[in-house]
């Protein structure tokens with residue numbers, strides 16, 4: 001499963017996909033997973049939440065409201081504790097797409113689960129993933145695979161097209177768990193350039209680590225907004241590991257002290 005390459009799945013469209021990504025800093029690929037494959041992934045996520053998560057440290061999941069177990073918002077590093085997600089992250093379907101987007105070999109980094117619970121999921125602040133990744137050169141991508149119908153009401157991702165070519169904006173601390181840094185001078189002009197990505201289960205969006213993106217909260221009363229995020233770094237990119245580790249440790253300590261993790 002998941003071993004097909006992009007050229008086999010979309011023989012006519014591979015060039016269009018790459019050109020769109022290079023131009024806009026993101027691309028939307030419809031039906032990247034079939035309905036049957038989405039069902040398999042959803043079952044594996046449920047199994048992870050029910051069977052694996054309870055065996056892990058309490059810091060393994062992030063919640064919109066820690067006192068409410070139905071508000072899980074992010075579970076990072078699924079690949080570390082579950083063979084299904086480990087092989088999904090390194091399957092040809094995703095790796096070959098990452099190599100096409102980044103023009104060369106990649107390292108699979110992380111697969112995480114995102115949700116915004118109905119009425120509870122909070123907005124994702126505007127940011128560039130590269131600010132968190134601390135890479136030189138900043139060459140990486142995130143793939144975001146929808147597991148539900150996703151639109152403006154339940155918090156779809158919104159991009160600023162072409163922002164991957166405009167450098168790194170200044171970021172500052174937020175009080176949000178999971179998205180600790182946001183663009184500090186984000187203004188009305190930025191908001192006006194945002195493009196929403198409305199997705200169905202199995203649709204995939206891919207964005208560059210320099211692309212500015214954000215998402216609304218979930219204002220619906222009955223629709224979750226579940227997705228998987230898969231991250232790949234170009235093998236040309238070097239991470240400032242000691243800075244990265246120091247930031248993660250300080251952040252985790254702060255969040256634990258505030259009762260958010």
Ligand SMILES: O=C(O)CCC(=O)C(=O)O
Nearest residue numbers: 114124129142144215229
């Ligand atoms: O799921 C979201 O709201 C945002 C995800 C995101 O920022 C990312 O995958 O880079």
